[in-house]
Amino acid sequence: MPDTRDVYAAEDLFAGWLDDASRTPGEPLRVRVGSSLQTFEPEVEPRFSDPAAAQAYVDRVLAHLTATGSSYDDGTGLDRAAVPVVVRPRRGRSRAHYEYDELPLRGVMAIPPREVGGAWSLRAAVVLHELAHHLCPAEGHGREFRTTFLRLLEDIGQPVQADLLHTAYRLTGLDTGVDGEDRTLLRIGRLLRQAERTTNTAERDAFFAKAQALATRHQIALAVARATAGAEEQREDPAYETVLIGESGKRSLARYVRLVLEIARANDVRVAIYTSNTRVTLYGFPSDLAVVKALYASLVTQMVADGDAHLRSGAHKADQRQVWDARRRRWEVRPVHGSTARAAFYEAWADHVGERLAAARAQARATAVAADAPVADGPTSTELALRAKEVEVVDYFGRMQREHDIRGTWKGTASAGHAAPGSRDAGTEAAARARLGTEQAIDRRR
Incomplete structure (x- = not known):
């Protein structure tokens, strides 16, 4: 045949x-x-x-x-x-x-x-x-x-x-x-969907660190291809895309933005944030923008589910603070409000997942660079290609800032971690359990 x-x-x-x-x-x-x-x-x-x-x-x-x-x-x-x-x-x-x-x-x-x-x-x-x-x-x-x-x-x-x-x-x-690019994104998407669907912890084979490592390897391959191809052959130029985070007035928008920033940092993408925190604009190569959107859509689902489980458990009530009771005219010790506990949980979750994505990215880049030969006792050709890509994204973002009159620095919101340290710790622990490993569901028992 x-x-x-x-x-x-x-x-x-x-x-x-x-x-x-x-x-x-x-x-x-x-x-x-x-x-x-x-x-x-x-x-x-x-x-x-x-x-x-x-x-x-x-x-x-x-x-x-x-x-x-x-x-x-x-x-x-x-x-x-x-x-x-x-x-x-x-x-x-x-x-x-x-x-x-x-x-x-x-x-x-x-x-x-x-x-x-x-x-x-x-x-x-x-x-x-x-x-x-x-x-x-x-x-x-x-x-x-x-x-x-x-x-x-x-x-x-x-x-x-x-x-x-x-x-x-x-x-x-x-x-x-x-084609190679679409297939990589298909693989990442399937890994993320499996992470969301799987409930049996013995079968969690689709984890986010594997998705990030795949994304990084794909980014490296594209960067090297761009560096070695002639200008007329370069197929991809930096672009921007606006992503809806949530409707105005919705709680926790700043924490969702925080998660986007952590994912973007691990994927060579720059971010401009609307003052309302309802939208962000991503700047980078189109393939990287697609990875950031896919990771965010899956990670935010998991973060919210973990936060809901934390509040349902009642564990956040262990965090207490002094509150002035005007009717009784005295200070009382009460559990922190659920919204404060949720904010602290989300902050810690996003920060820790960001660290894990960054570690997966660093490992994938180090492996690729180690496999490359140095150029005249200097950086390897892979390193040069990655630096060239980063410079191109930074230059593009700077030009867009000027053209779109983007000013200021995002300051987020006041941290809730000091008010709810227990929820902050729970968020870190939940993020550590997030589907970011490389275990294999099939034959794991072996």
Whole structure:
């Protein structure tokens, strides 16, 4: 079939990269793409002792897809992720195989066991390839299948492996139908949606630090591409976009703005703030603006949910202050007002999440720079490209400030942390638990 040979070549390349990564755990994987050397830190690939272990893995993957609402509609309204898959041993050793049964309704995956020389197939890269056939109604290895395989890796919390596979497809001349920039934003969006939907803490595989690391790697790749391309080839120029924070009079707008600022700092975006705190205008490269908006939409949802839970628990009542009772003409000790506790909680939450995003960004940048060679005993070419990008954004923001007559410095509102230290500490603890890690839902128990 068309594309089959190229798909197998790409996935052999992908499997080889995963093998290289497994031999040097903890070290970034370096892959040459054209004239540049890209770094990846792929998630650990599960391996299996026999087809029965592969069956258990497939069951967990399908259960995870169903639990997180990752539907794979076959066009008739049937969710293929809800259809069971049976894994059986295969007599031949040279290939794995998948077929779809309608009576009973199920998928059947045939994997050669180790005894007949099938050790090569007892790995997630092969099993997930066959599972992608189950989830994709189209036959063969065309664009729809490849897009399904990439999405499957993303949906089970392996976005870096998806990035690697996407790179392998492109190196072998395959078009996935989605350009690199859009696919990165799709991955980030799926990670954020999973973080919001997942309630089982043992299955929190889509976390914000992973999204930030993906965003940073994408930003670095674009910066290097801009620096090495001719002026006529540069596809992206700085731009600005206004984002609604909330309607006038709504509580906590300044704390929402604070969260936007923390996210923007981690993504090379400058911010102008309306005096009412109802809107902000973001200045930077369009791909970075998209990342900031996606992160903010998800993080603010989580921050508000954590704040609501804190107030419902009544823990904020432990914070007390002296209040003058005019009727009784005496000072009384009372719990702080709920709005004060919420403000303190939000402030600490935003600050701590900002620190975690910044740490994820710094680590991703350091990894990329370390993989680059110095230029004449000076900064690496990646460092130079990143500096050039930052200068371009700063210059653009300065020009927009002059053209739009933007003046003054945002001072926010008075801190509520001193009035509600317990809520401030609770906000920090909740932010530390926010979905910012890199745990894997599938095979986490291993």
